[in-house]
Every structure is written in structure tokens, then in C-alpha cells.
Amino acid sequence: MALTRLDRDRYVLGDASAHVGFLNCERISERSHIHDWTVEPHYHEGLAQLFVFDTGTVDGLIDTKRQRLTCPVLVWLPALCTHAFNYPKDMQGWVLTVPTSDIARLAERAAWMAPWIEVPQILQGEPHRVVLSEALDLAKSIEREHEKHDEIRNSVLEALFLLLLGNLHRGLIQQSGNREPVGDxxxxxxxxxxxxxxxxxxxxxxxxxxxxxxxxxxxxxxxxxxxxxxxxxxxxxxxxxxxxxxxxxxxxxxxxxxxxxxxxxxxxxxxxxxxxxxxxxxxxxxxxxxxxxxx
Known part of the structure; x- marks a missing residue:
């Protein structure tokens, strides 16, 4: 794989200052013409991401650890976390990108995030089937809301995203030995x-x-x-x-x-x-x- 690079424009729509709304929601397939289903190692400053993978098997690199992800999967990546993915062609999934300032604001009123919010997280497998099914439904709701432009759009997106983080949290509680090493x-x-x-x-x-x-x-x-x-x-x-x-x-x-x-x-x-x-x-x-x- 290529050397890790700081990314502000290839895999996200600009740096944190470019994200005016609460979050940006994209299907993996929407930008496949840019990366040809292969995302080279990179990281983002000021932006956190939650990946919701629906179908297929994804080969990934998260921090320094190679991962084979069998969908459905939730992947939480805090800012500055190096990551890379090889997607199966035409796979279904979403990437939700949120400025870290908003993540910090949410964490202030949701203390349950504190143990894991700064560390990459992966949730997959049969034990989490119900949680992951609910997460897929929430991702679809976020996609629909993201296309609207009325005055309550941001508030609804924030509420749906917090529910999605809650799903991830409940899955992580059930999951043992899931802590990834903290960065340097x-x-x-x-x-x-x-x-x-x-x-x-x-x-x-x-x-x-x-x-x-x-x-x-x-x-x-x-x-x-x-x-x-x-x-x-x-x-x-x-x-x-x-x-x-x-x-x-x-x-x-x-x-x-x-x-x-x-x-x-x-x-x-x-x-x-x-x-x-x-x-x-x-x-x-x-x-x-x-x-x-x-x-």
C-alpha cells in the first residue's frame, strides 16, 4: 500500500471548515469513480468518521492493524486515525463524516462515549446482529434526512447520529477485548x-x-x-x-x-x-x- 497521507480533498469533501452542516453522508459507491473501490492509507485532521458497511467483505488497514471485515460492520474512526480500505465492487455502505468539535459537544452530554470515542472501534459478527441491523436502518434514515434542507435538518441528523453512536456503544459493551492501541x-x-x-x-x-x-x-x-x-x-x-x-x-x-x-x-x-x-x-x-x- 502507499504511504499514509493527510487527506483533505480526495476521500472527504474538504477539511473541517468545509463541513457547514452537522454531518456529511455519502454512499461508498458515490465516490467509487475517484478511488476505484480502493482507498489508500490516509487520515483526517478535525474530522471523525463512522462507516456503516451493509454487504460484502472489506479488507482494511486501521492504524497499523490489517482487518478483514465481514458485513454488516460498524467502523468508528476518530480524527488522525490512519485507515485504508479495499471494497468489493458495487458494495453497499455509507460513510458519515462529522467535525470533531461536534463530537466533543455530543460527548459532553453523553458520558458513556468517553471510554471509546478517541480510539478506533470495529463492531461485526453474529453476536451483534440486532444492533447492526438497527444501525443499517439508522444509516438509511440519515441518508434520507441528509437530502432535505429545512430548518430542522441539522437537529434531526444530530439525533439520528447520536442513536447510531448509542447502537455502537451497546455493541461494544457486549464485545470483549476490543480496545485498539492508542496512537503515538x-x-x-x-x-x-x-x-x-x-x-x-x-x-x-x-x-x-x-x-x-x-x-x-x-x-x-x-x-x-x-x-x-x-x-x-x-x-x-x-x-x-x-x-x-x-x-x-x-x-x-x-x-x-x-x-x-x-x-x-x-x-x-x-x-x-x-x-x-x-x-x-x-x-x-x-x-x-x-x-x-x-x-
Whole structure:
């Protein structure tokens, strides 16, 4: 297999800042023209994924362990987890992609996730037949809801996804010896950084503040982040700010000036320059375009 690479555009639709809604739902077959049913080793920064495989047998690589997955299967992959798949042609299945900021928010009110949410998980086999059957039904419901564009879409998607995680959790309770090895120290540090960002954005955007929270120097934190994600801590923070800005513009009627101050910008004009520099359009133009796209 090829060397592991950080992926932002081949197997997902952009990085975390590109995911404006709660989640993105795709059938495996939808992007088969890109990967020809073979997904090379890669990982994502700022995005977690839940794979729901319905039919066939999938050969996979998860972290450093080769897996033979006999469907139906649930596969949970936290951010920064290396993975690769060889799919049988025309297999049925879905991949659900969710920003880690939303996963952290869900985990705050669902403490039962804590033991496994940061570690890759696989659920398969006859003992989990009922749980997996329910998971397939939920995946189909998520796919149908994902195609809608009304005001309750995100709320319904979040509720369905939480039910799906609940199914996975119940299966994992029944399953013994399912813990995968935790990644190396660099990966663990970046995961801790992401958790801090989820908890403290937008109250602080200071690299030094986050380094202090993690008991490391800003230089060390940025060096590790760059090695793991290809981005500096400052760039990761900017991505998170951009994601929040896009969501507020797309899904609220807050004035641009109020969004600017909510995100701790010193002035609306500074916010507009930041947004336009990253998106090649003003916040107002983005809001108008996103509203037209949902009609």
C-alpha cells in the first residue's frame, strides 16, 4: 500500500471548515469513480468518521492493524486515525463524516462515549446482529434526512447520529477485548489540542494559551501539530474559527457585525477581511449563496 497521507480533498469533501452542516453522508459507491473501490492509507485532521458497511467483505488497514471485515460492520474512526480500505465492487455502505468539535459537544452530554470515542472501534459478527441491523436502518434514515434542507435538518441528523453512536456503544459493551492501541505521543497531543479547542473556542485564539493548557511550549505544540496535520496550531485555530463563522452565517440570522464580535474579532471589518481572505467572498455573499443553495 502507499504511504499514509493527510487527506483533505480526495476521500472527504474538504477539511473541517468545509463541513457547514452537522454531518456529511455519502454512499461508498458515490465516490467509487475517484478511488476505484480502493482507498489508500490516509487520515483526517478535525474530522471523525463512522462507516456503516451493509454487504460484502472489506479488507482494511486501521492504524497499523490489517482487518478483514465481514458485513454488516460498524467502523468508528476518530480524527488522525490512519485507515485504508479495499471494497468489493458495487458494495453497499455509507460513510458519515462529522467535525470533531461536534463530537466533543455530543460527548459532553453523553458520558458513556468517553471510554471509546478517541480510539478506533470495529463492531461485526453474529453476536451483534440486532444492533447492526438497527444501525443499517439508522444509516438509511440519515441518508434520507441528509437530502432535505429545512430548518430542522441539522437537529434531526444530530439525533439520528447520536442513536447510531448509542447502537455502537451497546455493541461494544457486549464485545470483549476490543480496545485498539492508542496512537503515538504526537498524535495524542494533537487530539488533546482538538479537545481544548472544542472547549475554549472562541474565548481564546492564542497558541500560547493552548500550549499552557497542555503543559508544553508553543514551539513544541506547533512543531508537533505541523508534523501530524501539515498545519500550524495557528492555522488549525483559524480553520475552527472559519467553520463557526460559516455555520453562523448559514444557519442564523445574526448580523455580520454580531457574528464578528461573538467570534472575538476586534471589529466587523477585521472579520470580513479574515473571511474573504479564506473564502474569496464576503460573509454577506457567502450567506446569500448558502441560502440559495438550500432552497
Amino acid at each position: 505521543r504526537q498524535t495524542a497531543l494533537v487530539r488533546q489540542l482538538q479537545t481544548c479547542l472544542d472547549r475554549h473556542m472562541p474565548e481564546t485564539r492564542s497558541v500560547a494559551d493552548y500550549a499552557k493548557m497542555l503543559s508544553v511550549t508553543p514551539t513544541h505544540l506547533s512543531r508537533v501539530a505541523k508534523a501530524v496535520t501539515g498545519k500550524t496550531v495557528a492555522e488549525i485555530i483559524q480553520d475552527r474559527v472559519l467553520l463557526e463563522a460559516k455555520r453562523k452565517l448559514a444557519f442564523t440570522d445574526l448580523p455580520v457585525s454580531e457574528i464578528a464580535y461573538t467570534l472575538s474579532f476586534s471589529s466587523p471589518s477585521y472579520f470580513t477581511r479574515f473571511f474573504a481572505g479564506r473564502m474569496a467572498e464576503t460573509p454577506k455573499a457567502f450567506r446569500q449563496r448558502s441560502r440559495k443553495a438550500s432552497v
